[in-house]
Amino acid sequence: MLDQLGNGLLLGIIISVASVALSLLYGVTRIVNFAHGEIIALGAIATLFFSSPVDYRVLFLDKFSPLGLNFAFSCILAILVCGLFGGLLEVLLFRPLRKGEVGNIAVLVVTIGLSIFIRHLYLLFATGRVQNFPLELERRQTYLFFDMTPRNFNVLIAGIVVMSIVGLLLTYTRLGKAMRAVRDSEELSSISGINSDNIILFTWISSSMLAGLAGIFQAVINDVRWNMGFLILLLIFAGTVLGGIGTSFGAMVGGLLIGILVQVSVGLPFMEGHTEAKNAVALGIMILILLFRPQGIFGKKERIS
Amino acid sequence: MTEKISKRVIFAFVITSLSIYLVFVLNPDGALRILLNLLTFAGIYGLSAIGLNVHFGWTGLLNFGHASFMGVGAYVTLLLMPHAAGREGEVTSTGLPFLVALIIGIMSAALFGLLLGLPAIRLRGDYLAIVTIAAAEIFRLLVRDLESITGGVYGIINYTENFQQYRPMFIDKFSESNAFSPSQAWVCLAAWVSILLTVLFLKRLNNSPWGRALRAVREDEDAVRAMGKNAVWLKLQSFMLGAGIAGLSGVLLAFNYGSLETTVFVPLLTFYVWAIMILGGVGSITGPIFGSILFWVIISETDRLAYLLFENANGQQLAGVRFLLVGLLIMLLMIFRPSGLLGKKEELLLDVK
Numbered sequence: 131m132l133d134q135l136g137n138g139l140l141l142g143i144i145i146s147v148a149s150v151a152l153s154l155l156y157g158v159t160r161i162v163n164f165a166h167g168e169i170i171a172l173g174a175i176a177t178l179f180f181s182s183p184v185d186y187r188v189l190f191l192d193k194f195s196p197l198g199l200n201f202a203f204s205c206i207l208a209i210l211v212c213g214l215f216g217g218l219l220e221v222l223l224f225r226p227l228r229k230g231e232v233g234n235i236a237v238l239v240v241t242i243g244l245s246i247f248i249r250h251l252y253l254l255f256a257t258g259r260v261q262n263f264p265l266e267l268e269r270r271q272t273y274l275f276f277d278m279t280p281r282n283f284n285v286l287i288a289g290i291v292v293m294s295i296v297g298l299l300l301t302y303t304r305l306g307k308a309m310r311a312v313r314d315s316e317e318l319s320s321i322s323g324i325n326s327d328n329i330i331l332f333t334w335i336s337s338s339m340l341a342g343l344a345g346i347f348q349a350v351i352n353d354v355r356w357n358m359g360f361l362i363l364l365l366i367f368a369g370t371v372l373g374g375i376g377t378s379f380g381a382m383v384g385g386l387l388i389g390i391l392v393q394v395s396v397g398l399p400f401m402e403g404h405t406e407a408k409n410a411v412a413l414g415i416m417i418l419i420l421l422f423r424p425q426g427i428f429g430k431k432e433r434i435s
Numbered sequence: 436m437t438e439k440i441s442k443r444v445i446f447a448f449v450i451t452s453l454s455i456y457l458v459f460v461l462n463p464d465g466a467l468r469i470l471l472n473l474l475t476f477a478g479i480y481g482l483s484a485i486g487l488n489v490h491f492g493w494t495g496l497l498n499f500g501h502a503s504f505m506g507v508g509a510y511v512t513l514l515l516m517p518h519a520a521g522r523e524g525e526v527t528s529t530g531l532p533f534l535v536a537l538i539i540g541i542m543s544a545a546l547f548g549l550l551l552g553l554p555a556i557r558l559r560g561d562y563l564a565i566v567t568i569a570a571a572e573i574f575r576l577l578v579r580d581l582e583s584i585t586g587g588v589y590g591i592i593n594y595t596e597n598f599q600q601y602r603p604m605f606i607d608k609f610s611e612s613n614a615f616s617p618s619q620a621w622v623c624l625a626a627w628v629s630i631l632l633t634v635l636f637l638k639r640l641n642n643s644p645w646g647r648a649l650r651a652v653r654e655d656e657d658a659v660r661a662m663g664k665n666a667v668w669l670k671l672q673s674f675m676l677g678a679g680i681a682g683l684s685g686v687l688l689a690f691n692y693g694s695l696e697t698t699v700f701v702p703l704l705t706f707y708v709w710a711i712m713i714l715g716g717v718g719s720i721t722g723p724i725f726g727s728i729l730f731w732v733i734i735s736e737t738d739r740l741a742y743l744l745f746e747n748a749n750g751q752q753l754a755g756v757r758f759l760l761v762g763l764l765i766m767l768l769m770i771f772r773p774s775g776l777l778g779k780k781e782e783l784l785l786d787v788k
Contacts, residue, residue: 162561227770235497235560239709239769242499246706246762253755254748364572367565407580413569420566421554 134393136276142389143289144348145362146382149369150293151340153381154300156370157313158333161224162238165245166341166366167359168252169212173342174349174358175256176211180204182264201265209342216338219244220331228330245360252356261354285347292343293382300378309333313376365392365409368416374426384426388412447716447725447776454732461736471615471623473731478626479687481727484711485633485720486680492718492778493646494673495653497564500551500571501681501708506700507547508682509689510578510585512540518594520586526593533597537686544682545675552674556667568702579697590696591689598622598690622691629687630724633680637720649673703758710761713768716778725776733760 152166181204182196199207223244227237268279278286300306311319312329320326348358355361365388373384395411419426458473459466483505490498515536519526530536551570558566578585585591595618602621610617640646651659652666652673659666689695707730715726734757741748741756748756768775 162564232770236769236773238497238561238564239713240766242706242709243762243765243767243769246703247759247766248762250755250759250762254745254752254759258749258751258755364569367569371562371565407576410573410576410580413573416569417554417566420558420562424558424562 133277134397135390136278138390138393139276139286139386140278140282140351140389141365141393142386143286144344144351144385145365145369145389146385147289147293147347148341148344148362148366149373149381149385150296150378151337151344152366153370153373153376153378154309154340155333155337157376157378158309159224159228159330160234161241164238164241164363165219165248167361167363168245168248169216169338169341169359170345170348170362171249171252171356171359172215173208173212173345174354175252175345175356176208176342177201177204177346177349178256178261178263178354180207186264201263205346208346209339212342212345213335213339216334216341217331219338220334224334225327225330249357249360256354256356258356263349263354265350282351285350289347292340296340297378297382305329305332365389365412368412370426371416372419372426374428377426377428380426380428383428388415391415443777444721447722450776451725451728454729457736458732461739467613468615469735471613471619473735474728475619475623475626475691477727477731478623478630479684479691480708480711480731481715481723482626482630482633482687483681483684483708484715484723484727485630485637486677486684487708487712488715488718488720488723489637489673489677489680491712492716493641493649493653494670495560496556496670496674497560498567498674498677499564499702499705499709500567500569500574502700502702502704503571503574504544504548504678504681505685505688505704506571506574506578507685508540508544508679509685509695509700510591511543511682512536512686513591513594513689513695514584515539516594516597518591518597520589520591521582522587522589524589524592530597533601536597537683540686541679541682544685545679548675548678549671552671556670556674568705571700571702571705575697575700578700585697586695588697590694592694594695595690595693598625619691622687625690626684626687629683633683634720634724641720645669645672703761706761706765710765710768712775713765713773714775716775717773718779719775719777722775722777729776730764733764 148166148170152163155161155163155166178196179194180197180199181201182198184195184198186196197204223240224237227240232240265281268281270277270279271283273283300309308319308324308329309332311322311324312326312333316326319329345359348362352358366385369385369388370381371384372388373380373382375381392408392412395408455470458470462469483501486504487498487501490496490501513536514520514527516530516533517526517528518530531539551567554566556563579587581587582589599618599621602617606621606624607617609615610620648659648664649669649672651662651664652669656666659669685700688699692699711726711730712723713726714730715724716722737757737760738753741753745752745756
């Protein structure tokens with residue numbers, strides 16, 4: 131059980147960081163971004179491309195060789211790439227849609243198309259193989275009650291630190307306040323002199339960077355796959371919804387809870403021999419939450435139906 | 436107005452015919468066989484898209500779990516008939532006759548629609564999308580997991596004879612002269628007859644008071660309530676109707692494949708059907724038919740193009756190219772032509788209410 135709790139914390143921290151990113155974007159732009167998973171995968175795939183040894187000949191249809199950079203540097207670079215990608219998406223795709231008064235449902239369908247498109251670009255250029263970062267294997271150690279590798283423990287700590295920083299930035303900086311203002315009312319915030327276009331652009335960039343970080347976490351803990359983002363996307367939705375969509379703190383807690391729930395449910399008596407179905411438990415809980423408390427644990431009550 | 440619409444029908448007809456002609460141009464050898472394969476899939480997916488259109492086009496329900504409705508129909512029908520399933524291929528030799536099993540299968544799909552609809556209908560558009568896609572994923576995981584019933588990842592086999600035994604003689608003769616697979620020709624015929632019947636049924640329904648009330652729900656739910664209609668029940672009926680149609684198409688899809696595996700009813704199947712519906716025209720009854728043929732011509736010719744473009748890609752990657760295109764198609768259509776070939780822009784529900 132405690133083992134599962136450790137695994138749950140690790141899965142939880144991935145989902146948590148990704149949920150905060152998703153929730154941030156939803157809060158400010160009202161876009162339910164189905165392509166979120168693909169930005170997560172971009173973080174992992176870009177890191178793989180930057181850090182793999184030059185003679186590593188699996189990626190990119192064998193046409194480009196990896197760069198073989200230092201791993202930490204690769205991670206930072208990959209996160210920047212994700213931010214750039216998110217910014218480009220906003221400027222080239224979503225801003226024109228917003229100005230063209232395209233409805234929310236249409237935008238949602240667009241993000242689904244975008245997700246399928248990008249995901250299969252990865253398949254084409256980054257192969258369908260399961261791959262790993264060029265890191266050495268480590269032995270598990272005991273931290274408090276949990277057994278995990280030092281690297282995974284660092285991921286856990288890093289995740290918590292990053293989310294605390296994000297929370298503080300959102301609450302106390304001018305930018306964070308502006309973001310929350312745009313979330314509450316785009317019109318009113320423009321009247322008070324906030325350039326809502328810039329705020330939304332900044333939201334896309336920061337949300338994508340966070341998503342990229344979540345992808346790197348996921349790849350360090352597990353592995354790199356072309357469809358890794360899509361596999362975890364529904365759990366991220368579950369985490370976001372559980373905490374209350376649009377609230378950052380809620381997404382943090384919700385993500386952690388979902389991760390722990392998924393892993394701990396493996397140890398439940400009726401789940402014996404049914405490990406495949408563990409995600410079904412989390413998704414079922416998400417549906418129940420939406421039915422009985424659609425605003426989530428921490429969300430404000432608003433019209434959902 | 437009628438003149439404008441009939442012009443669009445002619446346009447759609449011409450485009451679709453041209454695309455079929457393209458198949459003949461690009462495949463000098465064996466074009467007929469490719470066409471049969473393509474039309475079989477087009478028929479099955481088109482039928483499914485017609486069902487989805489009842490949800491999204493008529494009622495404005497954002498359903499992204501369509502694959503699960505198809506799956507429920509297929510699994511219930513197959514499991515009620517003689518079949519073999521699981522790792523050992525355990526044989527179940529007794530079962531219901533095909534038609535009875537089919538009807539129960541379709542009704543189960545509709546019932547699943549009701550089950551999912553009951554809670555989900557109260558949710559706003561984007562939440563409904565998340566719930567339906569999650570429910571479909573739960574269905575898929577359960578099918579994978581409950582191996583003793585559904586055969587799990589090993590799937591179901593030896594069921595096609597239940598349907599093929601009704602194959603009329605003329606299909607065999609016709610197939611022999613064209614080197615077709617007679618079983619596929621029979622599935623193809625069944626799919627297109629189902630489409631014809633469904634379209635006739637829906638056309639009639641659309642002009643009935645029920646159909647008008649349903650469209651009114653999409654336009655203004657409060658007004659419908661004020662007129663004393665039960666908007667929730669109307670939505671639920673629409674959900675069941677669309678799910679039932681999807682169930683039928685799921686059964687046909689299973690019969691088109693010789694064995695049913697868990698990889699059939701995945702989220703990507705839903706997105707295929709979405710692409711077809713948008714391409715054909717949201718809200719149009721006949722639109723998905725044209726959309727489906729056009730879509731499958733594009734898909735089947737993309738496979739060849741991909742083979743030429745990416746010479747050192749493997750099979751999985753080449754198959755990915757068609758999905759890449761599906762994604763692009765959904766995106767571009769939604770941005771530039773959300774009404775598709777035959778849809779009416781003013782009937783589109785694209786904003787969250």
